[in-house]
Amino acid sequence: MKVPASPPINTDDLLARSHAIAGLSLGELAKMANINIPANLQRHKGWPGQLLELWLGASAGSKPQQDFPELAIELKTVPIDACGKPLETTYVCYAPLLMSPGITWETSSVRNKLQQVLWVPLEGDRRIPLAERRVATAVLWQPSAQEDAQLREDWEELTEMVLLGKVENITAKHGDMLQMRPKAANGSVLTDALGPEGQRIRTRPRGFYLRKAFTHNILLNAFD
DNA sequence: GCGTGATCATAT
DNA sequence: ATATGATCACGC
Numbered sequence A: 001m002k003v004p005a006s007p008p009i010n011t012d013d014l015l016a017r018s019h020a021i022a023g024l025s026l027g028e029l030a031k032m033a034n035i036n037i038p039a040n041l042q043r044h045k046g047w048p049g050q051l052l053e054l055w056l057g058a059s060a061g062s063k064p065q066q067d068f069p070e071l072a073i074e075l076k077t078v079p080i081d082a083c084g085k086p087l088e089t090t091y092v093c094y095a096p097l098l099m100s101p102g103i104t105w106e107t108s109s110v111r112n113k114l115q116q117v118l119w120v121p122l123e124g125d126r127r128i129p130l131a132e133r134r135v136a137t138a139v140l141w142q143p144s145a146q147e148d149a150q151l152r153e154d155w156e157e158l159t160e161m162v163l164l165g166k167v168e169n170i171t172a173k174h175g176d177m178l179q180m181r182p183k184a185a186n187g188s189v190l191t192d193a194l195g196p197e198g199q200r201i202r203t204r205p206r207g208f209y210l211r212k213a214f215t216h217n218i219l220l221n222a223f224d
Numbered sequence B: 001g002c003g004t005g006a007t008c009a010t011a012t
Numbered sequence C: 001a002t003a004t005g006a007t008c009a010c011g012c
Helices: A011-021 A026-033 A047-056 A109-113 A145-163 A212-221
Strands: A074-080 A090-095 A117-123 A139-141 A178-182 A191-194 A200-203 A206-210
Touching: A011 A047, A011 A117, A026 A047, A047 A074, A047 A117, A074 A212, A090 A109, A109 A145, A117 A212, A139 A212, A145 A178, A145 A191, A206 A212
Parallel strands: A074 A117
Antiparallel strands: A090 A206, A117 A139, A178 A206, A191 A200
16 A cells, blocks of 8 residues: 555545555555654654555645645544544644634634544553554535534634633633634734734644543544 | 644543 | 643755
């Protein structure tokens, strides 16, 4: 088996690729792709995701769009425990802290990113050596009306706080399903935002993240 | 610095 | 034991 040379031509093609690697270990996939496997993820936190991008033919790079623009599908790898429960929250996208007035849920980058996601669960238990962790069966997901409504509620709450200049009051406890948390190289990175008196302030960049319970439900519903 | 890929590690 | 807040690497 070799890594694909071009992006998937359609959704079935992408699903076939994901099924072809299900059950294989990261070590096997790295070896066949001729790339080195890091000793651990401490300094290579994005490595599993990048390996899967390679195997599924996602266009590499850091574009603020979906991984498969032609298919309008976003790729997310999610580490799971032995019971299939996510071990980590899922990063969605960068959170704009200086927004155009007309921003709505419908036009938000969160909703755009989450319109269609190929979830690729992966054994993530830290007791399993990285090379031995296996890829599980992928799940192609589109938010239900209920999920969309839940996300919208959280997004609107968080966005309203940002628009009111209360970004510094936001913690990861806000939002039932969608959180806003720091997203930067380190704590000294600063960006512009709106302060409580309408003034410009400097604050840590933020990102949107999906809580584990939300992702867990997506994986559970896939077996209905 | 922004945005991608995320996981780490300490407080709780 | 777990979630929050912090952090790591890379391209541009």
